[in-house]
Amino acid sequence: MKRHMSAGLIALLCLGLFCSYTANHRAQAQGVSQEKITVLTPLGTPPPITLRPMAPRPASLEGKTVYILDQGYPNSDKLMLEVTAWFEKNMPETKAIFRRMGRGSRPSPGTPDLFTEIKENADGVVIGTGH
């Protein structure tokens, strides 16, 4: 019986030593002993940010004019016409004017008159759909 127990202990001891060896070996293989190196950033340089103030808000849209602008993406005219109709139905005291423009919010060669009109008349702009 004693002999059987001794043999079992020796076997456990061997197993423990083996596990310890393989764990160390694995740790070395996983790069624990890797030397540190220095590498360069792959990034380019982003530009500085110039903060720009938003436009002052009116207290309400009563008696004001809001331009509803179609940005020209597929179907965006349908949506912006629905936005215009909502203003007419729900806020009749606000004048909602629908206009088509080129893509983007900056004046394109074909729309300088529209931007002049907006600058002169608009108290607010809703523009869609930004895709």
Next chain:
Amino acid sequence: MDFEADMGIPSVPMVLSEFYEQETEKTHNEGMPGLRIEWIRGPVWGKTSEQLRRDVVNGTSPISGKNVMREIVDHLTRPLTDDDIRTGTIERGRGPETFTDTPDNLQKLFLEKRFTDFLPVILPTEEKVAEMLKGTSHDPDEALGKLAPTFGNAFEYWTFTVKDVAVNAVMAGCKPEYFPVILAVASTNKEGISVSDNSFVEGLVINGAIRNEIGLNSGIGAMGPYAHANTTIGRAWSLYSINLGNCGKVGTTYMGTVGNPMNLINIVIAENEEDSPFAPLSVRKGFKKNENIVSLFEGWGVLSAKNWRANTWDPVMNYPETIKEIFSLQDQMFGAAAVLSPPIANFVRNAGFETIEKFKEFLIEGPDGQKYFQSPNQMEIIVTGGSNNNYFSIGGMRYSSSVTIDDWR
């Protein structure tokens, strides 16, 4: 945004909520982080007026949960905060110039910081970058260009130097002798990964003796990843676009709806000038034969002609007519490009089309005097690949520009 700052008019852009991250970053970078955007449910395209009224106008914002139109009115009338009217300049660096750690940890770091294309990279040590820079006579600190996720003013442009490109070329696994090709492409300021929801792919066509000098494959498998030069040059274009132009970040600078696996290494074609019966693309663009030229393309990619219904696959083939029929199916936006294997190109030549220009005249003519395209410039023919069978590919790809590689040696 210009309505607010330039005209002093309160404005509310209506934008699909899928663009929330992109527009939030964009408004921050453009100096108006408080811009009041109304986020709406997409898509808008393809819906009826009734559906748009129900889903958008009378619906709620997927971001705030509030009624869309009531929130628009609030955006136009709610008083501004101090942050909304701040002015000044915020300088931004690009972060640390170097990173020091074990190679395994640096690979993890580059992955976490999204410096990679999700594959392991060659780590850009100073020594490896110096070796890459031996591929050019240009000053490492030379300001080379500026890059954004698409052309125009929709995104900010990042700037970069020759050395910055070299770092990315190392990461892609390029050899120094490839570097002039990569610099030539970088000098065009054309992104290798477009932001567009179209899931575009970019393409290069390389002509001249450099094809053979650097081991570009123009034989069997020419468009695929079957040569070190083709594969790593294409990968470098995408990698430097990610890192030097902030391209390819899903949600902010990449919105390709279904994506495109070709964005990994792009389409890099060395024309098979030796087996082509036609003048090389570069010569047709005005350069001398044997000049080392790289030409850029963009579009939806190309597919095997066998995929197109117009291709009949009869025992006796009329390839010019087949190519014409497939071209007639292509969208005007990018026109059409055909990548012909040498046997197909020779078939076209033997059918009586002595030049690509004459072939284009044939391809553009539709029935009853109509034209399939507005200009022959909307069509392009490239010859590459092996001669082991009569395969060729066609798709919507548009030529944009050609540049001289030798300027960057």
